Amino acid sequence: xxxxxxxxxxxxxxxxxxxxxxxxxxxxxxxxxxxxxxxxxxxxxxxxxxxxxxxxxxxxxxxxxxxxxxxxxxxxxxxxxxxxxxxxxxxxxxxxxxxxxxxxxxxxxxxxxxxxxxxxxxxxxxxxxxxxxxxxxxxxxxxxxxxxxxxxxxxxxxxxxxxxxxxxxxxxxxxxxxxxxxxxxxxxxxxxxxxxxxxxxxxxxxxxxxxxxxxxxxxxxxxxxxxxxxxxxxxxxxxxxxxxxxxxxxxxxxxxxxxx
Amino acid sequence: xxxxxxxxxxxxxxxxxxxxxxxxxxxxxxxxxxxxxxxxxxxxxxxxxxxxxxxxxxxxxxxxxxxxxxxxxxxxxxxxxxxxxxxxxxxxxxxxxxxxxxxxxxxxxxxxxxxxxxxxxxxxxxxxxxxxxxxxxxxxxxxxxxxxxxxxxxxxxxxxxxxxxxxxxxxxxxxxxxxxxxxxxxxxxxxxxxxxxxxxxxxxxxxxxxxxxxxxxxxxxxxxxxxxxxxxxxxxxxxxxxxxxxxxxxxxxxxxxxxxxxxxxxxxxxxxxxxxxxxxxxxxxxxxxxxxxxxxxxxxxxxxx
Numbered sequence: 026x027x028x029x030x031x032x033x034x035x036x037x038x039x040x041x042x043x044x045x046x047x048x049x050x051x052x053x054x055x056x057x058x059x060x061x062x063x064x065x066x067x068x069x070x071x072x073x074x075x076x077x078x079x080x081x082x083x084x085x086x087x088x089x090x091x092x093x094x095x096x097x098x099x100x101x102x103x104x105x106x107x108x109x110x111x112x113x114x115x116x117x118x119x120x121x122x123x124x125x126x127x128x129x130x131x132x133x134x135x136x137x138x139x140x141x142x143x144x145x146x147x148x149x150x151x152x153x154x155x156x157x158x159x160x161x162x163x164x165x166x167x168x169x170x171x172x173x174x175x176x177x178x179x180x181x182x183x184x185x186x187x188x189x190x191x192x193x194x195x196x197x198x199x200x201x202x203x204x205x206x207x208x209x210x211x212x213x214x215x216x217x218x219x220x221x222x223x224x225x226x227x228x229x230x231x232x233x234x235x236x237x238x239x240x241x242x243x244x245x246x247x248x249x250x251x252x253x254x255x256x257x258x259x260x261x262x263x264x265x266x267x268x269x270x271x272x273x274x275x276x277x278x279x280x281x282x283x284x285x
Numbered sequence: 286x287x288x289x290x291x292x293x294x295x296x297x298x299x300x301x302x303x304x305x306x307x308x309x310x311x312x313x314x315x316x317x318x319x320x321x322x323x324x325x326x327x328x329x330x331x332x333x334x335x336x337x338x339x340x341x342x343x344x345x346x347x348x349x350x351x352x353x354x355x356x357x358x359x360x361x362x363x364x365x366x367x368x369x370x371x372x373x374x375x376x377x378x379x380x381x382x383x384x385x386x387x388x389x390x391x392x393x394x395x396x397x398x399x400x401x402x403x404x405x406x407x408x409x410x411x412x413x414x415x416x417x418x419x420x421x422x423x424x425x426x427x428x429x430x431x432x433x434x435x436x437x438x439x440x441x442x443x444x445x446x447x448x449x450x451x452x453x454x455x456x457x458x459x460x461x462x463x464x465x466x467x468x469x470x471x472x473x474x475x476x477x478x479x480x481x482x483x484x485x486x487x488x489x490x491x492x493x494x495x496x497x498x499x500x501x502x503x504x505x506x507x508x509x510x511x512x513x514x515x516x517x518x519x520x521x522x523x524x525x526x527x528x529x530x531x532x533x534x535x536x537x538x539x540x541x542x543x544x545x546x547x548x549x550x551x552x553x554x555x556x557x558x559x560x561x562x563x564x565x566x567x568x569x570x571x572x573x574x575x576x577x578x579x580x581x582x583x584x585x586x587x588x589x590x
Binding site: 031 | 343385
């Protein structure tokens with residue numbers, strides 16, 4: 026398994042699409058950071074960029090962008106394997122299909138976590154620089170670092186979820202385009218329609234789960250004056266449920282179906 | 286020792302909104318160790334499905350399959366390190382170089398990079414190994430696929446149409462490579478449409494149609510077993526018309542060509558000379574027309590398909 030994992034890591038990092046997407050992700054964070062620095066410098070008098078307050082926001086921004094990045098990488102990674110037929114070629118070397126799939130998923134997750142950590146370092150560094158330039162870098166204690174670390178970990182978990190979901194959809198459909206299309210249709214159309222017209226589905230919407238996961242909780246209107254509160258635990262269970270259904274379904278199908 | 290044993294294997298593809306398609310219908314096949322084994326059949330006869338079953342890519346609904354003495358697919362993880370395979374077109378990353386593609390595969394088995402260079406040399410791709418695969422010709426991709434199959438120094442090499450896309454020189458090189466591997470003790474199991482190639486390259490053959498085995502044996506055995514039905518003698522005499530009348534009168538089937546007669550029905554060519562000599566006609570050429578693998582193939586498969 027370890028050799029397979031090393032090969033998968035080499036394979037995913039060698040892909041041009043993955044390299045470009047990684048560059049785009051980091052470039053987006055750098056642009057956001059530069060923008061924060063410029064805004065901090067424009068404020069007359071003592072600045073209001075308080076690191077203690079803004080750093081957790083930075084973690085959430087990284088989480089949202091990382092999830093989008095991971096979705097794109099997961100879709101292109103699995104889709105390209107099927108398009109090139111290299112999954113079949115790999116089975117001539119490792120016929121245990123679940124192991125092959127596991128190695129790919131672990132490689133994808135490790136890659137997403139690695140890129141996510143870099144992203145956190147980048148944006149947190151910009152936040153620190155902005156607060157020192159024109160704001161407050163005080164009140165930095167162990168509690169803050171602990172809460173920042175927790176926020177970063179939550180962002181990474183969300184990124185891994187996004188990657189696994191896209192990997193699963195692309196594996197089920199054997200197509201990058203289908204996975205990307207499904208993601209677009211879901212977030213751009215389906216979720217909006219469900220949010221407005223099918224109220225009972227709101228606690229199960231991925232977008233709501235993301236918001237509750239990052240912010241701790243989310244108040245969801247259920248029609249009239251009724252609202253429910255989606256907690257972080259609820260959000261985690263919703264994400265876990267989707268991941269199990271999609272990745273589990275893909276694994277069962279891949280283990281059973283003919284490779285032709 | 287049998288390297289491949291297939292007994293009563295059945296496989297039906299079932300797809301939505303399409304009628305079921307039976308690819309293998311009780312196929313039996315035995316391939317002994319060493320040499321080059323040709324696996325022949327018309328399109329849709331079940332060749333590629335058989336190869337996919339051997340490699341665990343497709344699950345049959347009935348029958349037993351053993352590869353290198355072990356049941357497949359259950360024991361595939363134990364035997365796969367000894368099997369090299371190329372099924373249909375090579376599956377490679379088009380944006381990676383040939384060398385990188387092979388190194389990634391070699392990494393799965395923990396093979397050194399030097400082995401990659403060896404197989405690239407073996408298939409004549411060293412000079413283009415650093416180029417992206419998407420710039421390769423069909424023949425070069427095929428060579429790279431063969432190189433990938435050779436990486437593990439396999440005991441069993443399974444190749445599906447390895448000559449696809451190769452030019453005549455490439456076909457000859459592949460033939461010589463496979464013969465040398467077969468002579469060195471590797472069992473080379475190769476499916477091909479190029480019957481002339483198979484006849485030159487293979488020690489044993491099996492002919493399949495509609496998912497069933499029609500005939501198997503050495504190339505000579507297969508041809509010899511069908512020679513009687515093909516048995517034709519080419520006769521050259523001075524007066525073709527008179528000779529045709531004489532031979533027809535003795536119950537032979539005679540076709541008159543431009544410069545010869547094609548005579549069928551003689552159990553012994555001496556009967557022909559005897560008949561003609563009695564009429565004071567003397568043969569200048571008398572040649573039994575040998576059946577070829579191609580003629581046997583068509584004779585067997587036309588009836589079956």
